[in-house]
Amino acid sequence: MNIGILGNGQLARMLALAGRPLGVGCVFYADEVSPCTRNLGETVCGHFDDGESLDTLAKGTQRVTVEKEDLPVASLEALQARELLAPGLQAVAASQDRLDEKTLLRRLDIATASFWVVDSLEDLRAAMAEAGNAAILKTRRSGYDGRGQWRLDAGSDLDAVWRELAGRPALLEGMVPFDCELSIIGVRGDDGECRFWPLSENTHRDGILHISFSRPGHPLQGRAEDILRRLMEALDYVGVLALELFLVGDELLANEFAPRVHNSGHWTIEGAVTSQFENHVRAVAGLPLGDTAPRGYSAMINLLGEIPPVEALLAVPGVHLHCYDKAPKPGRKLGHVTLCADDPAALQQQLQPLYAVLGLEEGGDRS
Amino acid sequence: MNIGILGNGQLARMLALAGRPLGVGCVFYADEVSPCTRNLGETVCGHFDDGESLDTLAKGTQRVTVEKEDLPVASLEALQARELLAPGLQAVAASQDRLDEKTLLRRLDIATASFWVVDSLEDLRAAMAEAGNAAILKTRRSGYDGRGQWRLDAGSDLDAVWRELAGRPALLEGMVPFDCELSIIGVRGDDGECRFWPLSENTHRDGILHISFSRPGHPLQGRAEDILRRLMEALDYVGVLALELFLVGDELLANEFAPRVHNSGHWTIEGAVTSQFENHVRAVAGLPLGDTAPRGYSAMINLLGEIPPVEALLAVPGVHLHCYDKAPKPGRKLGHVTLCADDPAALQQQLQPLYAVLGLEEGGDRS
Numbered sequence: 001m002n003i004g005i006l007g008n009g010q011l012a013r014m015l016a017l018a019g020r021p022l023g024v025g026c027v028f029y030a031d032e033v034s035p036c037t038r039n040l041g042e043t044v045c046g047h048f049d050d051g052e053s054l055d056t057l058a059k060g061t062q063r064v065t066v067e068k069e070d071l072p073v074a075s076l077e078a079l080q081a082r083e084l085l086a087p088g089l090q091a092v093a094a095s096q097d098r099l100d101e102k103t104l105l106r107r108l109d110i111a112t113a114s115f116w117v118v119d120s121l122e123d124l125r126a127a128m129a130e131a132g133n134a135a136i137l138k139t140r141r142s143g144y145d146g147r148g149q150w151r152l153d154a155g156s157d158l159d160a161v162w163r164e165l166a167g168r169p170a171l172l173e174g175m176v177p178f179d180c181e182l183s184i185i186g187v188r189g190d191d192g193e194c195r196f197w198p199l200s201e202n203t204h205r206d207g208i209l210h211i212s213f214s215r216p217g218h219p220l221q222g223r224a225e226d227i228l229r230r231l232m233e234a235l236d237y238v239g240v241l242a243l244e245l246f247l248v249g250d251e252l253l254a255n256e257f258a259p260r261v262h263n264s265g266h267w268t269i270e271g272a273v274t275s276q277f278e279n280h281v282r283a284v285a286g287l288p289l290g291d292t293a294p295r296g297y298s299a300m301i302n303l304l305g306e307i308p309p310v311e312a313l314l315a316v317p318g319v320h321l322h323c324y325d326k327a328p329k330p331g332r333k334l335g336h337v338t339l340c341a342d343d344p345a346a347l348q349q350q351l352q353p354l355y356a357v358l359g360l361e362e363g364g365d366r367s
Numbered sequence: 368m369n370i371g372i373l374g375n376g377q378l379a380r381m382l383a384l385a386g387r388p389l390g391v392g393c394v395f396y397a398d399e400v401s402p403c404t405r406n407l408g409e410t411v412c413g414h415f416d417d418g419e420s421l422d423t424l425a426k427g428t429q430r431v432t433v434e435k436e437d438l439p440v441a442s443l444e445a446l447q448a449r450e451l452l453a454p455g456l457q458a459v460a461a462s463q464d465r466l467d468e469k470t471l472l473r474r475l476d477i478a479t480a481s482f483w484v485v486d487s488l489e490d491l492r493a494a495m496a497e498a499g500n501a502a503i504l505k506t507r508r509s510g511y512d513g514r515g516q517w518r519l520d521a522g523s524d525l526d527a528v529w530r531e532l533a534g535r536p537a538l539l540e541g542m543v544p545f546d547c548e549l550s551i552i553g554v555r556g557d558d559g560e561c562r563f564w565p566l567s568e569n570t571h572r573d574g575i576l577h578i579s580f581s582r583p584g585h586p587l588q589g590r591a592e593d594i595l596r597r598l599m600e601a602l603d604y605v606g607v608l609a610l611e612l613f614l615v616g617d618e619l620l621a622n623e624f625a626p627r628v629h630n631s632g633h634w635t636i637e638g639a640v641t642s643q644f645e646n647h648v649r650a651v652a653g654l655p656l657g658d659t660a661p662r663g664y665s666a667m668i669n670l671l672g673e674i675p676p677v678e679a680l681l682a683v684p685g686v687h688l689h690c691y692d693k694a695p696k697p698g699r700k701l702g703h704v705t706l707c708a709d710d711p712a713a714l715q716q717q718l719q720p721l722y723a724v725l726g727l728e729e730g731g732d733r734s
Binding site: 017020021022023025039040041042273282287288290291295307310311314315317318319320321322323325335340 | 384387388389390392407408409640649654655657658674678681682684685686687688689690692702707
């Protein structure tokens with residue numbers, strides 16, 4: 001069986017590595033062949049709105065999935081019409097626009113931060129006043145890893161920000177005084193069965209995920225699963241779905257969801273019986289889902305911009321290295337490392353030599 | 368970095384899958400491209416004695432390793448002369464001939480079964496008498512998975528067996544009344560560091576490995592490690608080395624070794640912190656070795672001849688499926704499945720539904 005993947009970055013790469021042992025091959029679709037997925041399957045080259053190339057992909061695969069959400073709706077529609085797309089159009093389309101996403105969450109009674117639609121400078125001024133002069137302006141579309149976001153306060157020059165926005169539709173979101181950022185990742189099979197991995201606790205740096213800890217046995221696990229299940233069922237979802245959450249006191253606020261495997265779930269490769277990548281392949285291929293139970297306690301650290309000397313990384317006891325074979329570039333996700341231990345204290349101890357190699361202080365902050 | 372692999376079967380496949388996350392690519396060398404390793408790296412096509420094609424491989428890789436031992440010594444010599452081969456010529460050559468292998472083991476004071484060189488029908492008769500009329504005749508070269516072996520007793524027609532042998536050099540080995548078959552797998556780095564996985568306990572069927580259990584904490588672990596370490600140091604070995612052992616009472620007798628990753632170590636993919644495949648790549652690439660500690664208790668069952676319906680296999684809780692994408696053929700290794708649990712009792716319980724899917728009775732016997 002062959003699955004098509006729209007995109008050929010590290011998520012596509014790790015899906016291919018997980019699919020192969022199951023006998024499921026992956027065919028990538030992108031503008032050009034990437035070193036990231038080279039020698040892991042064929043690449044059909046074409047723009048994401050090139051019907052002819054997409055047709056070639058469709059003819060060579062039994063199911064098509066996505067590794068990113070920023071894709072032309074018309075192309076997704078065409079694949080959906082051929083009953084190839086998993087997850088479906090509705091989920092991918094909703095995740096493309098922060099207003100659609102938040103509207104869907106609210107409709108499902110899932111709590112979110114306050115937000116205001118910003119289509120004009122007047123909207124922005126009014127919303128800032130309502131938000132108490134502390135808020136984040138976000139473009140509705142094409143924002144990821146902190147791009148298209150402005151943190152605003154009473155001293156911000158709203159005229160300047162408005163000019164930078166350059167007419168793009170946007171939302172203003174109230175600042176959430178969160179205790180921590182969590183994500184819940186689940187998978188829904190072709191038959192509607194849902195499974196969930198333990199919550200991840202995530203720390204970002206410059207808007208990009210820096211470190212994720214698995215949190216088996218977290219007191220809010222059940223509540224997070226209920227929220228994600230509601231979302232998966234409403235979307236008649238097939239595959240892995242990730243939902244970012246803010247923890248405020250003992251309340252969970254939904255931030256945004258991603259209709260795909262997610263960076264905060266990379267620890268599942270070694271830290272769970274079945275990884276998010278394998279279960280996404282299983283779901284999309286119509287196969288039974290695998291066990292999502294944790295294997296101990298895990299931490300995943302992104303390697304951004306450059307990969308430290310591999311010899312030094314691999315000398316860290318117990319480390320699992322995942323390079324993506326991508327060209328170095330400031331801020332770019334080039335790989336990640338994972339550590340697993342039997343308990344949180346042992347994990348912290350194991351992390352110390354890794355922090356040293358990465359030039360980080362305890363807790364993962366840059367020294 | 369690129370590693371060349373002589374061979375393109377399932378061992379090469381799993382080496383490539385393990386190397387990729389480390390940023391180490393694999394180039395395969397074989398008569399023709401195989402579905403087993405297709406889309407996991409380039410294949411240089413040529414016979415194993417084709418100097419020109421081997422030169423192409425050598426030029427495109429920084430190190431060359433083997434996934435099988437039955438290779439022309441002249442070709443190995445040429446690669447060794449270019450300082451590319453790991454493990455080295457001596458180890459691969461010794462493993463090609465049961466007499467050389469046993470002679471080496473004896474020289475290192477490693478106990479083996481009694482054996483007699485058989486170069487004539489008279490040799491065979493004399494050896495049978497000395498062996499007490501219960502022995503196994505084995506060709507010295509090119510025997511694997513039970514091929515080239517005859518189990519002989521007082522009633523055997525030695526003339527007929529001699530004709531079947533057809534002049535091939537052979538050894539007669541005394542029958543060993545073993546309690547069980549074990550294997551110890553270790554890895555030695557470029558810098559001489561040695562690490563060992565827990566012993567595997569192996570059951571064969573029709574001469575082919577059927578099921579392996581990891582045996583963490585086995586009382587003879589230390590002794591087995593000492594034996595393998597002696598062998599690795601004598602050979603100035605680099606990479607993974609597997610040694611099959613007979614347990615007789617509390618004695619270990621060495622049977623044969625394989626200068627490569629080994630079927631009885633497939634459970635290390637999920638059942639150890641670092642798998643035999645990853646550590647072989649690390650050693651051959653000159654990188655630091657990974658932690659070989661077990662993750663719970665594991666069982667690996669080979670899928671021979673045909674792969675049962677994948678849906679049924681994947682519905683078994685906790686199962687890890689590894690298909691090799693090889694064409695079905697009676698007795699051929701087409702894949703394997705692994706289960707891991709926190710203790711042996713839980714493992715036995717987890718195995719029951721797997722035995723049911725595979726049509727096996729408890730303990731892995733065919734019902």
